[in-house]
Amino acid sequence: EGTLAVITKIILKLITPPGRREILFIPFHSLHDAIRSVPDILKEGILPVGIEFMERDIINMVEQYTGKEIPLHNYEAFLMIIVEADSEDVVYRIADHIGELCLNNGAVDVFLPGSERAKRNLLEAREKFYSVIGHFGSLDIADVVVPRSKIAEFVERAKGIASEYGIPLVAYGHAGDGNVHLHPMGQEAEEGGEKVKELLTEIYEVGVSLGGTISGEHGLGFAKKGYLPMAVGKDKLELMKRIKRAFDPTNIMNPGKVLDLE
Numbered sequence: 001e002g003t004l005a006v007i008t009k010i011i012l013k014l015i016t017p018p019g020r021r022e023i024l025f026i027p028f029h030s031l032h033d034a035i036r037s038v039p040d041i042l043k044e045g046i047l048p049v050g051i052e053f054m055e056r057d058i059i060n061m062v063e064q065y066t067g068k069e070i071p072l073h074n075y076e077a078f079l080m081i082i083v084e085a086d087s088e089d090v091v092y093r094i095a096d097h098i099g100e101l102c103l104n105n106g107a108v109d110v111f112l113p114g115s116e117r118a119k120r121n122l123l124e125a126r127e128k129f130y131s132v133i134g135h136f137g138s139l140d141i142a143d144v145v146v147p148r149s150k151i152a153e154f155v156e157r158a159k160g161i162a163s164e165y166g167i168p169l170v171a172y173g174h175a176g177d178g179n180v181h182l183h184p185m186g187q188e189a190e191e192g193g194e195k196v197k198e199l200l201t202e203i204y205e206v207g208v209s210l211g212g213t214i215s216g217e218h219g220l221g222f223a224k225k226g227y228l229p230m231a232v233g234k235d236k237l238e239l240m241k242r243i244k245r246a247f248d249p250t251n252i253m254n255p256g257k258v259l260d261l262e
Contacts (some may be wrong), residue, residue, distance in 0.1 A: 001219050003253040004247045016184070020086035020091040020094055023119050025111040027075035027101045031055060032152040033106035034077045038175045039148060040101045041081075046094060048088075049082040051176035052126060053151065053200055058172050062125050065132045071111050072215075073163075079175065130173060133183045139207040140196065142203050146212035151178060154210055158203045160181055165199045181218040182205075204230060220258045 023097055028034040034053055039055055041048070060071050072078075081228055086090035099110035101120055112118045146154045155171045162169035173180040182203060184196055204214045204227050214231045215224060241259055245249075 001221060001257050003244060004253065006253065014250060018090045019033050019086040021082065022095045023083045023113055023122055024079070024081040024083070024095055024102075025071060025113070025122055026079045026081065026099070027072040027108045027111075028077045028102075028106055028110065029075065029151075030106075031077040031155060034079050034154040034166065035077065035148070035175060037102045037107065039176060040105065040178070041098055044097065044101065046083075047096070048176065049051060049084050051082075051170055051174065052080040052172070053175040054078050054080065054129075054172040055155075055170075056171050058129060060124075061136055061170070062128055062189075063134045065128065065135055066125065068121065068125070070122070071113075072109060075108055080122065082123075087244075094217045106192070114168040119181060129181075131168065133185075137185040138183065140184055142180075143215045143218040144180050144182065144204065144207035144212055145216035146178050146180065146207055146210045147177045150210040150212070151180060154180060154212070155182075157206050157262075161202050161206070162225070164201060164215055165195060167196070167199055177216070178212065201227065201230075204225070222257060225260070227257050 026034070026037075026115075026165055028037075031053065038051055041051070055077050056075065059070055059078065063069055063073065076201070079102065083091055083094045085094060095112060096233070099107075100109060102110060138187075142158075144154065159169050159171070162184065165188075166186075168185040170183045171180060183207065184199060190196055208231050212234055216228050220228060232240070237259075241261060244259055244261065255261075
């Protein structure tokens with residue numbers, strides 16, 4: 001987060017675009033069924049470009065926001081899996097294998113969009129999640145990472161805690177790496193305050209107890225640094241501060257972000 005160094009140059013390596021891309025949109029009766037499919041896919045040596053999970057609430061919100069219906073939208077949970085290969089034959093072979101694995105884990109159906117426009121509509125629906133959350137409520141986010149196998153348990157427990165606070169919680173994320181995005185919704189979430197902080201604290205504690213940590217890709221910055229001690233412990237926190245002082249003795253690189261040195 002810019003606390004130890006300044007990036008002066010980035011070298012990018014260009015690769016040849018894939019010959020073919022396919023998207024699978026797969027509904028399940030439960031998030032547990034959906035998540036159970038993910039390790040089976042990866043154990044087969046299949047490495048999709050993306051494995052996204054989502055639940056019915058965010059799908060319904062996207063439909064309201066865009067005015068477009070999403071296929072098979074009435075089920076409880078979904079995987080959106082993106083695969084790429086050099087040829088159409090190979091990409092369809094991979095897609096068929098993924099579909100078979102998901103059906104073996106309780107998938108209701110396997111939807112392949114077919115046309116490029118239909119693929120684009122599905123991808124755009126997923127890309128709009130954050131805008132949709134902002135439209136309907138708060139952009140506050142708990143960006144928790146847990147082991148892939150624990151995603152469904154974590155979401156279930158987090159939603160249970162949120163219901164005790166009377167705060168709805170929307171969940172989606174990257175099933176391939178265990179990254180879960182949780183958004184508190186409703187009036188109290190928009191206003192923030194101690195109730196939301198207490199809710200997030202309990203959610204982070206659950207994530208850490210399942211072998212995870214409190215942030216995967218959105219960082220800590222100012223907003224989340226207060227939760228860091230529960231994830232790393234006192235000794236590691238002190239070590240991080242010593243490293244920070246070694247690289248930045250005058251504390252000029254993003255002072256106050258992630259760590260408080262004073």
